[in-house]
Amino acid sequence: MPTRRKRPTVASAPSAIIRPIDASRLKTYPLQRRHSKVQVSNFAKVWTKGRSFARFLDSLPDILAVKTLREVAQAIATAHRNGRPVIVGMGAHVVKVGLGPLLVDLMKRGIVTALAMNGAVIIHDFELAFMGHTSEEVDAEIDSGRFGMAEETGRMLNEAITLGLKEGQGLGESLGSYIHRRKQQFPHRVTSLLATGFRLGLPVTVHVAVGTDIIHMHPSADGAAIGAGSLLDFRRLAAVVSEMEGGVYLNLGSAVILPEVFLKAVSLGRNLGHPLTNITTVNMDFLTHYRPMTNVVRRPTQKGGKGYALTGHHEIMVPLLAAAVIEELSGR
Structure with missing residues (x-):
């Protein structure tokens, strides 16, 4: 039988087959004619002790996230x-992380005109207004079955939801009126977003998935009331969103529930004849997630408007944005 000829290996191929490229005829142009994304004028300014917050904002480098922060503040x-x-x-x-007072202040100033929250927010809002503290150690309590079993939290929140529904109230209004009207029981109610919304007459809506919140484990939980109240709140939020032409929607730290709810509210509004072609949407969180980036930043604004993302810790970024908005409105 004839023997097979061995294929030459790459190493045995003559080096002359691939010749170095000749760069001698490379075309260049003067650096002055090139567009550059960074200018010396954009650089940060050195801080001097005793200056105002407005000067601090002006001292930040006008690059990337700072440009986004400024544009979002201007949009608001x-x-x-x-x-x-x-x-x-x-x-x-x-x-x-302690940002309730800042949101309460923005509500009082008339800057924030509506709040939408997931079911976990009402737990902490209630406990802070009621006791002045919140946030249990889940790791320490889950093994014993004590996690989520605080008696007053389960009983009183479920009571508020059931009572409110009988009055035709959604979850947000039910809870806000419950906290606001029981002044002796809620000595720290000034921190409450729910109570502030009710007192100021601002729409505060609550959007839940049954089983996600600790109050759903309690025997006083009424699934029909929770579901009906949340549905009513969705329709109220959709009414607010449908009228947000020229307005702003900020998603603060909700990775799933609120981005999904907002997208449906936008679709419902457009279906009923509200074009929503000039809206600003913003996602702020310390991690970048799929749903907020897709359902808040990109999809709602692909017809018109602009979407932004600001990534960073809430306890730093939210105070910065709130202060930047106030400074912007001061006409400095």
Whole structure:
């Protein structure tokens, strides 16, 4: 039989087959004619002790996230000046890291005109208003079955939901009126977003998935009341979103529930004849997640408007944004 010829290995191929490229005829142009994304004028300014917060904002480098922060602050200020909605959708971490007073202040100023929250927010909002503390150690309690079993939290929140539904109230209004009207039981109610919304007449809506919140484990939980109250709140939020042309929606720390709810509210509004072609959407969280980036930042604004993402810790970024908005509105 004839023997097979061995294929030459790459190493045995003559080096002359691949010749180095000749760069001698490379075309260049003067650096002055090239667009550059970074200028010396964009750089940060050295801080001097005793300056104002406005000077601090001006001292930040006008690059990347700082540009986004400024544009978002300007969008919120513009919406406020024009009487357009500024809606905050939020998860519980925002409350747990102590930012309730800042949101309450923005509500009092008329800057935040509506709040939408997931079911976990109402737990912490209630406990802070009731006792002045919140956030249990889940790792320490889950093995014993004590996690989520605080008696007053389960009993009183479920009671508020059931009573409110009988009055035609959604979850947010039910809980806000419950806290606001029981002044002796809630000595720290000034921190409550729910009570503040009720007192100011601002829409505060609560959007739940049954089984996700500790109060659903308690025997006083009424699934029909929880579901009906949340559905009513969704329709109220959709009414607010449908009128947010020229307004702003901020998603603060909700990775799943609020991005999904907001997208459906946008679709419902457009289906009923509200174009929503000039809206600003913002996602703020310490991690980048699929749903907020897709359902808040990108999809709702692909018809018109602009979406932004600001990534960072809430306890730093939210105070920065709130202060930047106030400074923007001060006309400095």
